[in-house]
Amino acid sequence: MTRLTRRFFLTTTAAVALAAASFTMxxxxxxxxxxxxxxxxxATWGGFEPQAVFVPGGGGSSPLISSxxxxxxxxxxxxxxxxFPVLATDVTASDDFTSYDITIRDGVxxxxxxxxxxxxxxxTVNEYWKPMVAGAALSNFTGIEKIDEKTVRMTFSKPxxxxxxxxxxxxxxVLPEHIYAGTEIATNPINNTPVGTGPFxxxxxxxxxxxxxxxxxxxxxxGKPYLDGLVIRYWRDAASRAAAMEAGxxxxxxxxxxxxxxxxxxxxxxxxxxxxxxxxxxxxxxxxEFNSRNPIVDDPAVRKAILTAIDRALIADVVYFGRAKPxxxxxxxxxxxxxxxxxxxxxxxxxxxxxxxxxxxYPMKDGKRFTVDLLAAGxxxxxxxxxxxxxxxxxxxxxxxxxxxxxxASSIKGIYNDYDYDIALSNHASQVEQVPRQTNYVTTxxxxxxxxxxxxxxxxxxxxDELVNAMAIEVDEEKRVEMAxxxxxxxxxxxxxxxxxxxxxxxxxxxxxxxxxxRADISADxxxxxxxxx
Amino acid sequence: xxRSASSQSxxxxxxxxxxxxxxxxxxxxxxxxxxxxxxPWLIDRDPLRIVYRPEIWPFTNPKYPLGTDSxxxxxxxxxxxxxxxxxxxxxxxxxxxxxxxxxxxxxxxxFGGWLxxxxxxxxxxxxxxxxxxxxMTVVAVLGQTIGNITFAIGITMWPPIARLTRxxxxxxxxxxxxxxxxxxxxxxxxxxxxxxxxxxxxPVIVLGSVIIGSSILFxxxxxxxxxxxxxxASWGALIGDGRTxxxxxxxxxxxxxxxxxxxxxAMNLIGDGLNDALNPRLRDx
Numbered sequence: 157m158t159r160l161t162r163r164f165f166l167t168t169t170a171a172v173a174l175a176a177a178s179f180t181m182x183x184x185x186x187x188x189x190x191x192x193x194x195x196x197x198x199a200t201w202g203g204f205e206p207q208a209v210f211v212p213g214g215g216g217s218s219p220l221i222s223s224x225x226x227x228x229x230x231x232x233x234x235x236x237x238x239x240f241p242v243l244a245t246d247v248t249a250s251d252d253f254t255s256y257d258i259t260i261r262d263g264v265x266x267x268x269x270x271x272x273x274x275x276x277x278x279x280t281v282n283e284y285w286k287p288m289v290a291g292a293a294l295s296n297f298t299g300i301e302k303i304d305e306k307t308v309r310m311t312f313s314k315p316x317x318x319x320x321x322x323x324x325x326x327x328x329x330v331l332p333e334h335i336y337a338g339t340e341i342a343t344n345p346i347n348n349t350p351v352g353t354g355p356f357x358x359x360x361x362x363x364x365x366x367x368x369x370x371x372x373x374x375x376x377x378x379g380k381p382y383l384d385g386l387v388i389r390y391w392r393d394a395a396s397r398a399a400a401m402e403a404g405x406x407x408x409x410x411x412x413x414x415x416x417x418x419x420x421x422x423x424x425x426x427x428x429x430x431x432x433x434x435x436x437x438x439x440x441x442x443x444x445e446f447n448s449r450n451p452i453v454d455d456p457a458v459r460k461a462i463l464t465a466i467d468r469a470l471i472a473d474v475v476y477f478g479r480a481k482p483x484x485x486x487x488x489x490x491x492x493x494x495x496x497x498x499x500x501x502x503x504x505x506x507x508x509x510x511x512x513x514x515x516x517x518y519p520m521k522d523g524k525r526f527t528v529d530l531l532a533a534g535x536x537x538x539x540x541x542x543x544x545x546x547x548x549x550x551x552x553x554x555x556x557x558x559x560x561x562x563x564x565a566s567s568i569k570g571i572y573n574d575y576d577y578d579i580a581l582s583n584h585a586s587q588v589e590q591v592p593r594q595t596n597y598v599t600t601x602x603x604x605x606x607x608x609x610x611x612x613x614x615x616x617x618x619x620x621d622e623l624v625n626a627m628a629i630e631v632d633e634e635k636r637v638e639m640a641x642x643x644x645x646x647x648x649x650x651x652x653x654x655x656x657x658x659x660x661x662x663x664x665x666x667x668x669x670x671x672x673x674x675r676a677d678i679s680a681d682x683x684x685x686x687x688x689x690x
Numbered sequence: 691x692x693r694s695a696s697s698q699s700x701x702x703x704x705x706x707x708x709x710x711x712x713x714x715x716x717x718x719x720x721x722x723x724x725x726x727x728x729x730p731w732l733i734d735r736d737p738l739r740i741v742y743r744p745e746i747w748p749f750t751n752p753k754y755p756l757g758t759d760s761x762x763x764x765x766x767x768x769x770x771x772x773x774x775x776x777x778x779x780x781x782x783x784x785x786x787x788x789x790x791x792x793x794x795x796x797x798x799x800x801f802g803g804w805l806x807x808x809x810x811x812x813x814x815x816x817x818x819x820x821x822x823x824x825x826m827t828v829v830a831v832l833g834q835t836i837g838n839i840t841f842a843i844g845i846t847m848w849p850p851i852a853r854l855t856r857x858x859x860x861x862x863x864x865x866x867x868x869x870x871x872x873x874x875x876x877x878x879x880x881x882x883x884x885x886x887x888x889x890x891x892x893p894v895i896v897l898g899s900v901i902i903g904s905s906i907l908f909x910x911x912x913x914x915x916x917x918x919x920x921x922x923a924s925w926g927a928l929i930g931d932g933r934t935x936x937x938x939x940x941x942x943x944x945x946x947x948x949x950x951x952x953x954x955x956a957m958n959l960i961g962d963g964l965n966d967a968l969n970p971r972l973r974d975x
Contacts, residue, residue, distance in 0.1 A: 394934060415934040474744050474761060534916055541761055541931070543920065548740055561920045566830055 191671060195688040196385035198405060200397060201679070202412040205390040209361055210350040212331075212341045213288055217411065217438075217585075217679055222367050222388055224680045226267070227329040227352035230258065230277070231322060233676035235436055237492045237588050239322050243272065243330055243353060247322060253315040253631040258325075259307050264376045266332045267351045267358075274308050279333035281310065284341055285324070292592040293324045296629070314629045317636060319493075323589035327437075327680070355381035355684035366390065375684070382671070382687035394418075401428065401664065407688075408665040410434070410678050416477035419664060427667055432479075435661040437677030438585040439488040442480075442542060445653035448614040450578045452518070452526050459651040461512035462579070463502040466549045470504075472657045475541045479662060483655025486598070486647040487640065490658070491588055494640040499648045510553045520554050527556040531577035533567035539581050542656070546581065572608045581656065584609060588676070590640055595624045597653050598643070615652030702967040712963020718956035722949075726777050729770035737771035737923040738763060745939045759942050760931050769949055771923035776953065779840050780905035786844025787905075788898045791851025796882050796890075798852070799859030810856070817849045825908055829917050836919050839912060843905050854897055858890035892968035896961050903957035910950050925950050 203218050210223035230244035239247075246259040264272040281300045296314040303309050332351055336344060349358050353376065356369035366389035371381055389406065391397045398414035400406040401422060414422070422428040444463070446453040453459065468482035487495045518525040528550070532543030540561040547557040560577075562570055570576045586594050596602035600621050602611030620643065627639045647654060663678060671685040672678065706712055729737075744762040746754055756765040798809035816824075828842035862868060863886070871881050912918055913926030920927075925946035932942030 395936060398937070415937075417935060417938050421937070474740075532920075537916070537931075537934070540916060540920060544738060544761060545740065547921075548736075548738070551736075559920045560834060561916060562834065563830060563917065 189670075191382045191685075191687040192689060193379075193382045193687065194384050195690065196387060197383050197407055197669065197683070197686060197688065198387045198389055199408040199410070199683075200389050200391060200400075200406055200413055201410045202394065202397075202414075204392070205364065208347045209358065209367060210329075210347045212284065212347065221410070221679050223329065223350060223352075224354070225356040225369055225386060225388075225682055226350045226354045226358055227331070228354045228682060229327065229329055229680075230260075230325045232681075233323070233326045233437060233588070234674050235433060235676055237436060237676060239326060244325070247325065249316075249318050249321075249631075253318065254313070255309055255311040256316075256321060257303065257307055257309050261376060262306070264353050265374055266334075266353055267372060268332075268335075270332065270334050272330075272332075272353055274302055274305065276330060276333045277308050278302060279337060280328075280331045281308075283336070284331055285328050288341065289328050290324045292596075293320070315631045316629070317627075317631050317633070319633060319636070320589055320591055320628070323587065326676075327587070354682045356383075356386050356682070359385075364390075377684060381682075381684040383683070386683060398422065401666070404666075408663070408669050408672075408686075410663045411438075412662055413664055416479055419479075419662060422664060428664055429667055430662050430664045431672070432660045432662050433673060434663060434675050434678030434681070436490060436492070437587055438661070438679060439490045440583060440585045440659040440661050441483060441488055441655040442539065442657050442659060443582050443584060443653055444546075444656045445580045445582065445613045446651060447575060447578050447580070447612075448616075448652065449575060450528075453528060453578050455516060456650055457512060457516035458518065460502060461509045461516060461553075462550065462555070463651070463654070464504070464512060465506050465509035465553045465555075466546055466656070467504045468657055471542055471545050475538050475545065476657065476659060479660040480657040481660075483658050485644045486654050487590065487594070487644055488586055488655065488658050491586070493588055494590055494637060496641040496644040499644060506549070506553055513553065513555075523554065524556050525554040527558065528578040529576070530557050530559045530579045530581070531567065531570055532559065532561045532581040533564075533571065533583065534561045535564040535567060536583060539583070542581055546579075568608045572610070572612045573606045575605075575612060575614070580612070583659075590643070591624060591628050595627070595643070598647060599624050611652075613652045615650065617646065617650060620646055706963045706967040709959075709963040709966045711959040712966070715956035715959030715963065718952055719960065722773050722777065722953055722956070725770050726773040729767075729774055733764070733767040733770060735767070737767035738921075739767075741767075745935065745942075747939070748941055748945070756945055757941060759928060760935055760939070765928070765942070765945055768923045768928050769925070769946060772925040772928065772946065772949070773953075775836065775919075775922050775924045776906055776909060776950075779836060779843065779909045780902050782840045783843035783847065783905040783909075784898055784902040786840065787847035787901055788851050788894065790844065791848035792855045792887075792891075792894060794848065795852040795855025795857075796859050796887070799856040799863060800878065800882055800886075806856075809852070813849045813852045816846070819846075821846050822908065822911060825912060826915070826917060829912060834917055834919050836922060839909060839919065842912075843908050846908075847901050847905065851894060851897060851901070855890060855894055858893065859886055862886050862889055892964075896965045896968060899957055899961035899964055903954040903961070906950060906954050906957070 201217065201221055206218035206222050207215060208219060210227060211219035228242050230242060231239045231247060232242050233239055243261055243264060244258050245261050248257045258277065260274055260277060266272060278300050286294050286297060296312045296316060298311050298313050300308055300310045335346055335351055348361060355372050355375045357372050359368040359370045361367045366387050369386040371384050375381060391400060394413065394415045397406060397409055398418040401414065419430050423430045446459050448454045472478065472480040472482060484501060485496050485499050489495050513525055530543060530547060532539040534540060543559050543561055547559045550557050571580050571582060596610040598611060598615055598620055600616040603614060604610060623639055623643055627636055630636050630639060668688050668690045669686060670689050671687050675681045740762040741764050742754060742758050742762050744758055744760050746758040748757040749755065754764050754766065756769065759765055794809050798806045824846045825842045829839055832838040868881060868885060871885050910926030913924040914930040916930055918924050918927045928946040929943045936943055
């Protein structure tokens with residue numbers, strides 16, 4: 157259904173896509189689809205209000221969405237995993253990849269009228285990126301210097317791969333030095349009324365309801381944004397968002413805003429469009445991980461048997477209403493660069509799974525083989541349901557399951573601090589680049605007791621550690637892909653963690669909302685190209 | 691005092707039966723109990739098993755008369771086994787709360803002084819904490835098992851019982867028959883248990899039946915919020931799982947919702963009947 161919708165979407169709005177893509181192809185635009193200016197867009201996402209409009213340390217999807225309309229990165233990634241300029245017009249690596257020259261855009265001003273300069277970039281890298289957001293990624297970073305009024309040079313002690321480096325630039329926001337200098341960035345009250353260079357200016361935040369933005373009349377990208385105003389409103393539950401869409405109060409919802417069964421109901425009317433484009437930079441998956449501290453599930457043969465016993469296609473169909481598919485590798489299949497499709501698939505076959513367990517030395521005794529604690533992380537309602545499926549599948553082959561579905565805080569504590577599980581059902585949203593965020597799940601460095609969303613299963617394999625270290629400094633992009641494939645092969649063999657099902661994230665919007673195409677991560681997009689066709 | 695025990699309980703039964711609502715409530719509770727007891731014979735499998743396609747409407751497939759839920763589990767099985775969970779948790783929790791409340795209330799009233807002061811303050815302290823928050827906190831800390839949920843509801847619901855018991859004991863403490871017992875040299879505990887308790891208990895039983903009703907609601911709320919025990923069937927959990935489908939398959943929420951509504955209503959009706967039967971002041975109403 158979704159694929160069909162997407163195809164329909166592509167063919168009918170290809171012209172719009174081209175028009176929207178004209179920033180990379182100047183001069184190419186079609187008259188009938190010229191974006192219209194004006195109007196205020198009410199948007200939301202499938203979650204709650206942020207803790208602050210901008211959370212410097214990260215803070216999850218909600219503040220990412222609310223802050224990226226105001227603050228901008230140096231470059232962004234498009235839906236082909238290629239980079240395009242934002243605040244930087246050029247990023248060039250030295251021949252040995254130990255330094256990068258960054259040229260910034262001319263004539264950009266902050267929302268308070270101050271000019272954007274290289275000093276802002278130097279301040280941001282030293283005081284914000286290095287200590288707070290990209291520490292691990294910038295571990296070989298040695299310094300940043302001003303070359304001239306428009307250029308800075310970042311230097312590294314070891315070669316730094318270009319895609320890896322640009323990914324850091326594309327996911328890190330630039331802060332105004334004149335506002336933050338001398339203050340504690342994380343606790344500065346300005347984070348609730350941010351000043352940036354983006355297409356929208358902060359207007360007001362009515363807590364418990366919405367954040368309102370005004371158009372930035374002096375935006376550097378001439379003629380944009382097309383909208384006069386933007387409102388991000390928050391609803392407590394998915395069914396109310398669907399009702400708000402039908403009532404015309406809500407035009408755009410990103411990241412699974414409404415219940416899956418309602419998506420078809422809304423799109424059937426032709427007044428609404430659903431698309432799964434724009435989630436390359438945050439590919440969500442439901443994961444299964446095996447705790448190495450339990451000798452039974454530490455055995456790769458048992459892990460393979462368990463995966464073979466789980467009917468993942470049925471989970472994708474029933475729990476996710478078909479908006480998911482069985483995972484193949486630890487790297488999501490939507491990853492256009494690093495995904496390895498040629499891996500053992502562990503298709504559903506309970507009889508084979510039972511034989512595998514017999515062979516592994518766990519025969520049936522008195523109607524069961526062994527007992528496991530299964531922890532399904534309660535932050536998504538679906539996880540509890542997946543837990544029910546997995547429990548049933550495992551009980552069918554004689555594994556007794558004690559299922560727990562704790563709330564968000566207890567799940568994080570149970571998995572990442574207490575390691576109190578044998579099998580955990582969790583989630584992650586992966587970027588295209590694998591180092592370090594994804595590799596943290598499988599490296600020995602990734603084991604940090606109490607730190608969430610990294611290696612919780614205690615997996616430690618020197619071969620893997622070496623491979624990831626090599627990947628972090630390999631500058632040949634093809635070799636990096638080979639290394640990533642090797643990494644996936646090792647994971648598919650040892651199975652410390654893997655993707656159970658790949659979740660399809662969906663954006664639902666009113667038909668009149670145009671210009672959403674071409675982004676790797678719609679959550680982090682500034683919406684400068686969005687317009688209303690009414 | 692002259693009447694024999696058997697004619698007194700006949701009298702109670704008569705006055706209970708005169709309350710039509712109470713009889714209806716009793717019938718409903720008997721049915722729920724019967725369902726809970728018969729469940730393993732009627733359904734010969736784990737009620738949480740996924741048996742068929744999800745979202746089969748009631749009365750469309752004779753094999754699954756009440757249809758299937760969002761995961762494809764048999765709703766009839768979930769309702770029958772859910773009755774067990776619900777009755778077990780709510781009766782055990784109300785029993786815990788009543789025992790705890792009676793002990794605390796009786797000691798506070800009988801011994802008075804600083805003990806009364808401490809126990810009354812403790813009771814008030816517990817009453818200031820919103821019940822549902824207290825239960826959620828206890829369950830989140832101890833873990834999501836039936837035992838912990840029962841314990842959490844039990845230790846949250848005792849304050850009204852304690853206050854009522856204390857008031858009854860205070861009223862009875864200085865009555866002649868108690869003074870007589872004292873002058874005969876009876877011990878404190880013996881007077882409290884054998885002499886005062888039988889006279890103080892009727893209103894406590896009435897309140898206890900209402901607390902069973904509230905316990906059912908709390909158990910359902912906890913399960914609805916996803917804090918229930920995922921290894922057992924529960925009416926509240928069924929509603930919680932079905933709520934995103936309310937536009938399309940409202941029966942998933944409606945069927946367990948009706949079960950909860952009728953059971954709680956029945957408990958309250960029984961409470962009314964017990965009040966009629968046990969409250970001497972209403973005898974000639």
